Amino acid sequence: MNSDEARFILSSVRPEETDHSAPQVEEAMRVLAGDPELQEWFEKSKRFDRTISDRLAEVSPPADLRDSILTGMEASRTSSGSRRKALAWSLAAVLALGGFLSLFLAPRDIESQGESKPTVAEFERAMQEVITGMPGLDLLSSDPNVLLRQLRDRADVAVPSLATANELSGLRYLGCKVVNWQGHEVSLICMQRSNSGTDMPNLHLFTIPAEAIEGLDHDEIIAHLPESEHSSRKWSTAVWQSEGRVYLVLAEGRHSNPRQLVPLG
Amino acid sequence: MTRLKPALVKKFVDEHYANLYRFALCLARDEAEAADLTQQTYFLLSTRGGQIREMQKAKSWLFTTLRREFYRQRQLSGRFLSIDDDDAPDWETHDAPDDEVFRAADAAIVMEALSTVREVFREPLVLFYLDELSYREIAEILEVPIGTVMSRLSRGKAELRHCLTVTLSEEHRPENVVSLPRSSKAN
Numbered sequence: 001m002n003s004d005e006a007r008f009i010l011s012s013v014r015p016e017e018t019d020h021s022a023p024q025v026e027e028a029m030r031v032l033a034g035d036p037e038l039q040e041w042f043e044k045s046k047r048f049d050r051t052i053s054d055r056l057a058e059v060s061p062p063a064d065l066r067d068s069i070l071t072g073m074e075a076s077r078t079s080s081g082s083r084r085k086a087l088a089w090s091l092a093a094v095l096a097l098g099g100f101l102s103l104f105l106a107p108r109d110i111e112s113q114g115e116s117k118p119t120v121a122e123f124e125r126a127m128q129e130v131i132t133g134m135p136g137l138d139l140l141s142s143d144p145n146v147l148l149r150q151l152r153d154r155a156d157v158a159v160p161s162l163a164t165a166n167e168l169s170g171l172r173y174l175g176c177k178v179v180n181w182q183g184h185e186v187s188l189i190c191m192q193r194s195n196s197g198t199d200m201p202n203l204h205l206f207t208i209p210a211e212a213i214e215g216l217d218h219d220e221i222i223a224h225l226p227e228s229e230h231s232s233r234k235w236s237t238a239v240w241q242s243e244g245r246v247y248l249v250l251a252e253g254r255h256s257n258p259r260q261l262v263p264l265g
Numbered sequence: 266m267t268r269l270k271p272a273l274v275k276k277f278v279d280e281h282y283a284n285l286y287r288f289a290l291c292l293a294r295d296e297a298e299a300a301d302l303t304q305q306t307y308f309l310l311s312t313r314g315g316q317i318r319e320m321q322k323a324k325s326w327l328f329t330t331l332r333r334e335f336y337r338q339r340q341l342s343g344r345f346l347s348i349d350d351d352d353a354p355d356w357e358t359h360d361a362p363d364d365e366v367f368r369a370a371d372a373a374i375v376m377e378a379l380s381t382v383r384e385v386f387r388e389p390l391v392l393f394y395l396d397e398l399s400y401r402e403i404a405e406i407l408e409v410p411i412g413t414v415m416s417r418l419s420r421g422k423a424e425l426r427h428c429l430t431v432t433l434s435e436e437h438r439p440e441n442v443v444s445l446p447r448s449s450k451a452n
Contacts, residue, residue: 012418014393014400025415045422051367052425053394055375061286062300069278069304073271073311140308141301146338175308 003038006031010042014049072140072174117214118182120222120239120246127186127206127248128235130179137175137190147176147189154178157185158245160207163263171263172200184212193251193261201252205262213246225254274311281327282307284395288328291391292335294380302338306331328392328406370429378428386421389414 001009001024009028032038118126139150144164151159157178174190186208192200216222216239223238236255239248242264251258269277282303289299289306309330310323317326370378379387392403404411 008419009415011422012415048367048426049394049422051370052375053396055370055372056287056379056391056394057396058372059287059290059376061283061303062296065286065300065303066278066282068300069282069307070275072304072308073274073278137308140305142304143297143301146301 001027001031003031003035006035006038007041010038011045068142117212119214120216123181123206123208123213123246124222124224124237124239124248126181127179127188127204128237128250130181130186130188131204131235131250137177137188139177140175142173144173144189147173150176151178151187151189154185154187157187158207158209159187160189160205160245160247161243161264162189162205171203179206181208182212184208191262202250203252203258203261204250206248206250208246208248210241210244210246213241216241216246218242221259223257223259225256269311269317274307277310277323277327278307281324281397284397285327285331287395288391289331289335290376291379291387292332302331302335305334309334324397325402325405328398328402332388332406367426367429367433370433374432375429378425378432381428381432382421382424386417386424389417390421390425393418 006028009024010032013025013028032042139147141147141150144162148159148162148164151157170193172192174192176190177188179186179188186206189205191203191205193203210216218241221238221240223236225236226234234252235250236253236258237248237250238257238259239246240259241247247259247262247264249258249262251261255261285306286299286303289302290296293299293302306327310327317323379391382390388407389403392398392406398406400411400414404414407414409417
């Protein structure tokens with residue numbers, strides 16, 4: 001091995017790493033030991049590496065990245081952890097609904113079991129159950145364009161018509177998911193309202209093909225406030241139909257018109 | 266599905282999120298995309314982390330997952346990368362780097378130079394300079410043999426020196442490079 005060959009090998013060697021079992025590295029080290037000029041080059045090369053490492057370490061992540069990561073993970077963990085409570089609440093709701101029992105309990109990921117289409121009320125309750133029992137989103141991103149692209153990639157999913165302009169800074173996008181319910185793919189985009197001080201209420205937008213839901217006229221909006229301040233049902237909701245899609249908004253807290261919170265295009 | 270304990274997940278965030286972001290930034294060359302990739306990687310850790318058999322492997326898992334997620338998203342958006350272009354001619358510059366010249370390079374200049382290094386060399390270079398991963402771990406993340414990693418490192422360093430020299434000595438400013446504050450503090 002000559003000096004140039006040794007340089008090529010030594011330029012990839014991290015001196016403090018002891019796993020130099022490759023024969024070429026051992027040979028390059030032997031050449032190095034007997035060549036002062038090569039030793040000087042090697043020292044300079046190590047200083048160069050140190051400089052690049054130091055500069056790379058100076059690149060700071062965005063100030064809020066750590067908190068965003070932890071918030072996203074906490075939201076996922078909390079939704080999973082509250083599943084048992086949500087199921088108990090759902091069961092009570094199902095008993096109250098009586099006649100709707102079989103439809104309401106239909107698993108989300110199996111085909112529809114009857115000829116009749118689910119109603120708006122069933123859709124609304126089922127999607128609330130999805131939120132409280134959701135194991136996680138399919139994709140996390142703060143960029144609405146990335147989320148819409150992810151949803152559009154699924155040809156069978158109804159994608160909302162969202163305005164994604166920068167001036168909609170009151171919203172912080174979290175991620176998206178596709179849920180199979182009653183034989184239909186439902187798209188979900190999760191957001192937070194970031195213009196409410198330190199509290200960042202959740203906002204969820206579901207979209208399903210209009211033909212999947214029964215009993216909703218065009219231009220009709222069905223909205224509900226939370227039943228009480230201390231109710232387990234803490235969502236204000238709005239359901240409406242537009243351009244072949246049914247939209248459902250779940251907004252945390254009390255809102256008389258949750259539809260206005262979503263930047264639909 | 267088994268999930269990691271929140272305290273363990275938080276530990277992984279604190280220990281690795283900054284370097285994961287730096288790796289993502291060097292891949293994506295876009296700060297917002299890098300932040301999203303980092304966040305998505307940790308989200309996947311929180312949902313699939315139970316699949317990691319040895320916790321010592323979590324660090325490699327994070328970098329591997331981020332890299333795969335980057336290429337998956339590139340594929341989805343129709344933006345493909347020429348990852349196999351290591352047959353292109355090398356920069357024959359294994360000369361001793363000039364200390365004085367390269368010490369003048371700040372973080373922004375180094376990132377700019379790194380962003381112009383070919384993808385195939387940039388990945389191992391960044392993982393190497395993050396100073397957190399062994400050769401074996403880098404090889405696992407890039408899914409290539411250790412010998413390939415070392416060869417790419419050697420050629421990549423030569424290319425980086427060339428790119429740094431160009432960046433420092435000319436007004437040349439290629440498009441699509443990362444723009445960073447010149448005096449960012451260490452994290």
